[in-house]
Amino acid sequence: METAFIKTPVGILELKGNFEGLSSVLFKDDETIVISEKIPKELKDVVVQLKEYFEGKRKEFNLKLSPNGTDFQKRVWKKLQEIPFGKTVNYLQMANQLGDPKVIRAAASANGKNPISIIIPCHRVIGSDGSLTGYAGGLHRKKWLLELEYPSGQQSLF
Structure with a gap:
């Protein structure tokens, strides 16, 4: 390694x-x-x-990924990669995309255990009320990353 x-x-x-x-x-x-x-x-x-x-020149990553995790965690991380640049989803939407709203806590936990920050964009998941919620890298970084991705010329997300 x-x-x-x-x-x-x-x-x-x-x-x-x-x-x-x-x-x-x-x-x-x-x-x-x-x-x-x-x-x-x-x-x-x-x-x-x-x-x-x-530098604002890349919106998608084209890399071979090999994160270590459970099958469920890998499913969540795969879903995270489907969130487009400049967009966010909330934890309930994530759970629904996984097929069961009852997995919301498990999905949030898997999101928090994402070992490939930024490239697997766990920073694009926010609270149901639109608030910034936990981020292993710190909320200040989550805010910075989301503002980098938010279309320029518009008001700040937060």
Whole structure:
């Protein structure tokens, strides 16, 4: 498993992956982390696509993903990837898309365990009342990411 640390507008990201695909993109708040000078070849495309995303030049990622999780978690993460850039859904809508409104808590839990932040866009899931709700990377990052994706020239989402 290859690892790289990159600096982004929302902080340091730890990338992990290998020839099978990207397994994690996690926020790191440790100020002592050293940014990677050399990016392993297995992670170079990830770095390029994230840079394009943050520059507003990319709306979809085209990467081979290999997250570790249960079958249910993987179903939720697959649904998250169907949420279009600049759009949001709430947890109840997510549960309904999974076929059962009673799985709302399980879907929210799986959303919170998403190991591939930003690329599997768990930040696009909001509360039923339109409020920002929990985000493993911190609500300040969720707000920033949603505002990056929201069409320019319009009022702030939050």
